[in-house]
Amino acid sequence: MLTLGPLGFAAPWVLAALIALPVLWLLLRAVPPAMREVTFPGTVLLVGLADPAPIARRTPWWLLALRLVAIAALVVGLAGPAWRPVADETPPGPLLVVVDAGWSAAPGWEAARARALAALDQAAAGAHPAALLIADGRTGQGAALPFQPAARHAARLRGAEPQPWATRYPADPATVLDGAPDRFATLWISDGVEHPGGPGLLAALAARGPVTVVPQAAPVRSLELQPGREPVLVLRSTAPAPLPAIQAIGPDPQGTPRTLARLTPPDPAVTNGIAEATLPIDLPSELRNRVTRFAVEGDASAGAVVLADDRIRRRKVAIAGDTRSTEGQALLSPLHYLRQALAPRADLVEGTLAEVLPAAPDVIVIADQPLDPDQPALSEWIDRGGVLIRFAGPRMAASDMLDLDPLLPVRLRPGGRDIGGALSWGDPREIAPFAADGPFAGLAPPADVTVRAQLMAEPDPDLAARTIARLSDGTPLVTRDAIGRGQLVLFHTAANAEWSSLPLSGLFLAMLERLIQGAPGLDAATGAPAPDVPGAQAGEQPFWSAETVLDGFGRAAPPADDLPPVAAADMGAGPAPGVPAGVYVAGEQRFALNAGGPLAPAAWPGAVVEQPGRPRGTELRGWLLAVAAALLAADAVASAMIAGGRRGRGVVAA
Numbered sequence: 001m002l003t004l005g006p007l008g009f010a011a012p013w014v015l016a017a018l019i020a021l022p023v024l025w026l027l028l029r030a031v032p033p034a035m036r037e038v039t040f041p042g043t044v045l046l047v048g049l050a051d052p053a054p055i056a057r058r059t060p061w062w063l064l065a066l067r068l069v070a071i072a073a074l075v076v077g078l079a080g081p082a083w084r085p086v087a088d089e090t091p092p093g094p095l096l097v098v099v100d101a102g103w104s105a106a107p108g109w110e111a112a113r114a115r116a117l118a119a120l121d122q123a124a125a126g127a128h129p130a131a132l133l134i135a136d137g138r139t140g141q142g143a144a145l146p147f148q149p150a151a152r153h154a155a156r157l158r159g160a161e162p163q164p165w166a167t168r169y170p171a172d173p174a175t176v177l178d179g180a181p182d183r184f185a186t187l188w189i190s191d192g193v194e195h196p197g198g199p200g201l202l203a204a205l206a207a208r209g210p211v212t213v214v215p216q217a218a219p220v221r222s223l224e225l226q227p228g229r230e231p232v233l234v235l236r237s238t239a240p241a242p243l244p245a246i247q248a249i250g251p252d253p254q255g256t257p258r259t260l261a262r263l264t265p266p267d268p269a270v271t272n273g274i275a276e277a278t279l280p281i282d283l284p285s286e287l288r289n290r291v292t293r294f295a296v297e298g299d300a301s302a303g304a305v306v307l308a309d310d311r312i313r314r315r316k317v318a319i320a321g322d323t324r325s326t327e328g329q330a331l332l333s334p335l336h337y338l339r340q341a342l343a344p345r346a347d348l349v350e351g352t353l354a355e356v357l358p359a360a361p362d363v364i365v366i367a368d369q370p371l372d373p374d375q376p377a378l379s380e381w382i383d384r385g386g387v388l389i390r391f392a393g394p395r396m397a398a399s400d401m402l403d404l405d406p407l408l409p410v411r412l413r414p415g416g417r418d419i420g421g422a423l424s425w426g427d428p429r430e431i432a433p434f435a436a437d438g439p440f441a442g443l444a445p446p447a448d449v450t451v452r453a454q455l456m457a458e459p460d461p462d463l464a465a466r467t468i469a470r471l472s473d474g475t476p477l478v479t480r481d482a483i484g485r486g487q488l489v490l491f492h493t494a495a496n497a498e499w500s501s502l503p504l505s506g507l508f509l510a511m512l513e514r515l516i517q518g519a520p521g522l523d524a525a526t527g528a529p530a531p532d533v534p535g536a537q538a539g540e541q542p543f544w545s546a547e548t549v550l551d552g553f554g555r556a557a558p559p560a561d562d563l564p565p566v567a568a569a570d571m572g573a574g575p576a577p578g579v580p581a582g583v584y585v586a587g588e589q590r591f592a593l594n595a596g597g598p599l600a601p602a603a604w605p606g607a608v609v610e611q612p613g614r615p616r617g618t619e620l621r622g623w624l625l626a627v628a629a630a631l632l633a634a635d636a637v638a639s640a641m642i643a644g645g646r647r648g649r650g651v652v653a654a
Contacts, residue, residue, distance in 0.1 A: 017075045021068055063638055070631035077624030094130070094147055094184035095123045096205070101136035101160060102167030103581075103595050105191040106301035106552045108216030109162050112189045115214055116157055119187045123150035131184075133176065134160050135195075137168030137577040144178040162552030164302035164582070164595055165575035169197035173204035186211040188607070192238060193220055194600040202607065211607040221296050222303045222596040227311035233279040233294060235265050236599045240275050243268055244297045248283065250290040250308075260287055262297070273601045281312060285347050289313045295554065302581050305554040307592035309583070315516050317346040317363045318356035334367035334391060334495035337503045345513055357381055362519045367495040368393025373404045382407070383484030387519040389512075390488075391495035392416070392455040409466050409481035409488045411458040428452045429471040431502070436542065437587040438468045439514045449507055451477065453499040454492040469511075478511070485520055518589070544571050544591065549582035556582075 097116050099105075105112060116132075123130045130150035134157070170176045186205045192215040205211050219239030223246065226232050235243055246263040261283055268275035281288060291312065296304035319342070321335050335350075342348055342365070349359045356364060357377055364381075368391060371378075382388055388407060396402065397416035428450035434440040457463055457476050469478035481488045493499045502508050544566045546559035559582070566579050568586075571593060575581040581595040 015075065015079050018072060021072060024071065025064060025068060063635065066631055066635050066638065070628050070635060073624045073628035073631065077621050077628060081620040081624065083618040083620055092126055093128055093209075094181045095119065095128055095150070096131045096133065096145070096147075096180070096184055096186045097153070097157075098133045098135060098186060098188040098201075098205075099157070099160070100167040100189060100191040100193075100195075101134045101162050101552075102191065102195070103162055103164055103302040103552050103554075104167060104193045104220045104222075104599075105216065106162040106554070107218035107220060107299060108191070109552075111218075112191075112214075112216055113157060113160070116187070116189050117154060120150040120154055120157070129181075131180065132157060133170075135167050135169050136160070136163045137165065138163075143176070145176050145180060147180060147184070162301070163577070164550045164552050164554075164580040165577065166595070166597075167191060167193070167195045168577070169195060169201045171197065173201045177204060177208065180208065183209045185209050188213045190215045190602060190604075191220060192216055192602055194602040198602060202604065206606045211604075213604045213607045213609045215602070215609065220303075220599060221299050221301070222599050223294060223296050223306050223594075224596040224598075225294075225306045225311060225594060231281060231311050233263070233281065233306060235268075235277050235279060235296065236596075237268070237275045238273065238599060238601060240268070240270050240273075243275060243277055244299065246279060247295045247297050248287075248291045249295060250292045257292070260290060263294075274599050285314050285316060289315070293556075300553045300555075302550045302552055302554045302575075303596040305550060305581075306594050306596065307548075307550075307556075307581075307583055309590060309592040311592075313517075315346045315363060315519060316349065316359065316361040317342050317365060317516060318349040318351070318359065318361040320351065320353045320356050320364055320366050321369055332496060332498075334393065337496045338365055338367060338391075341503075341509050341512055342516070345509075346516060353378060361386070363387045363389060363516050365389045365391075367391040368395045370396055370399040370401055371405055371407055373401075373406055375407060378407065379483070382486035382488065385485040385520045387487045387489065387515065389491070389515060391491045391493070393494040393499070397455060407488055409479040409490050410460060410463055410476070413456045413458055416453055416455050428500075429473055429475075431477060431507075432470045432472050432474070434469060439518050439587075439589075440469060440511055441587060441589065443507060443510050443514070445507060446505060449501050449505045451493050451500040451502065453494075457492070487519070489515055542568055542586075544568065544584035544586045546580070547583045547585050547590070549580045550595070551580075 097119055099112060099116050120130055120132075128150065129147040130153060131145040131147045132153040133145055186209065188202075188205075188211060190213050202211065219237055219241075221238075221244070222236045224234045224236070226234055233246060235246065237243055243265045246265065247259045248261040248263065249257060250260050252258050252260070263279050263281070265277040265279050268277040270276075283291070291308045293308055294306040319335060319338055339348065339350075346363075349356050349361055353364075353366075353375075354377075360381075362385075364378075364386065366388070378388070390408070394416075396412075397414065400414060402408070402412045402414050430447060430450055431445035433445065434443055451471055454471070454475065454477070457467075457479065463476065463479075466479045466481050467476040468480050469476070471477050475492075477492055479490050479492070493502060495503060497503055546563055546566070548556050549559045549563070550556055559580075563580075564578070566584065570576065570579050571584065571591070573579075574597070575593055575595045579593070581593055584591050584593060
């Protein structure tokens, strides 16, 4: 940039066109050669007459000046003038441009890209070689950076976008700097957040030359889900200003995604320059279960989005049964065990089947209760997406109507099986390891959990496919079948400690939670998209496949065709190259992998840090071009007026 006092020019070479102004003056002022005069006697009659619209013999000086000022304004405007421009602190010579390209760079991405392109243009104008490192974890990570003519990097920079994972720097800075000039300047376009490997890269670059850091002016905000019995959202921001609201987005009753609610964060606590606030998900169950994502209002980045899964969704579970048979032993009844297991994890509804069905629960649990063959309302509820979980017991074992019960996943033998009783020859059976592709994948059955009695299933070709949990001798412990959109699940043992020690263990709670969270829900019947269901923590399946992924700006899209399945260990490490933030499925489980997390401001020892968002000078280009256009319009009007006559007046009027 050329500076003349307080005035600077981005393209000073354009000013060379001002040399043509004197030549233009002479051309405009030139008069055509005089015509040959011929005396005509009749002209005597015209002597003394005045021409009401005389024609000028030469262009007036003020019109010439008007045209020259218009052309000069046009030339100077095209030179990119700026009033009091800020001098570029990057010294001339070879240049390395580092651009942070994680999700935290998304809020200020356009300004960052424009700043990097301006630096490359300046290097190209000075014929200095340049290199470009886009810190997205995919390019320039393990190979030496080529220092080439700066213009070659502009196209790649224009096509770059922030990624749905954190900014990633090369693991070995010495490798990427191999072959670089001994001395070069570095321009680091930073997102202002500390990332692993950043201090090491800064030290390596500072050893080769001056480093200028340009942090983004836009604040970085992160939204994180902290699961638990009552999951909460944690909002963090690099700006201590009041935090924005959180939008709960999901389908309305017609299935159209829209903002269902707004959560207002409390006053944040500021620690080390990071403002942090915790928001409870205080929504009615019906509304909470419709939410598919939470997003920071006015912030477009993958880290400001939390995809909802069943760590957020709270199911409505009905416990149906007859309490009269257990009034004398309330604390030993199956309903008491189920109530204690489900209350912290779901909204409970209790009563008879006729009483709980109008409440439209997601799951109905029935303990040791034979059902009549005619249950049209219950069958319709299951077909719409409900899950019926049944437990065996003495009453079912003694029933002579089991073969007529239509709501059992398998056919049962009456009478049951006593494995560890006083009159039996065997010992109680342990629970076999669960299948890796079933709903209980990843759960480890404790060795001290045993089953003493069970209802046996009749042999059937489909028995193995319907069995999702077995005892150590191979007999079914839990079976399942699908009816329409819903499911039938049967525990072949009792819900209390009468037949097994399973209800006394944490495994019992985990198995019920998996079944409840994996319920499709009645949303499926209305055509509205049901919220995504993780059902398990990452690492419990060998591989996960992406169902929906986010880009760096937090926009959801189907995964690319070439995105391979993700190993469980990689899922546990969070979003990364090849593992974008999104919703992943493995067998019957779904898991939302979100990008947001803790934030820390970056430190830049030994570097020159530009003030974020500082003005680059007052641009005069637009004003000068507008003045040139106005002067040219005035020239057209003045020329028409000088031409005179009716035609001239018509042009002026137009």
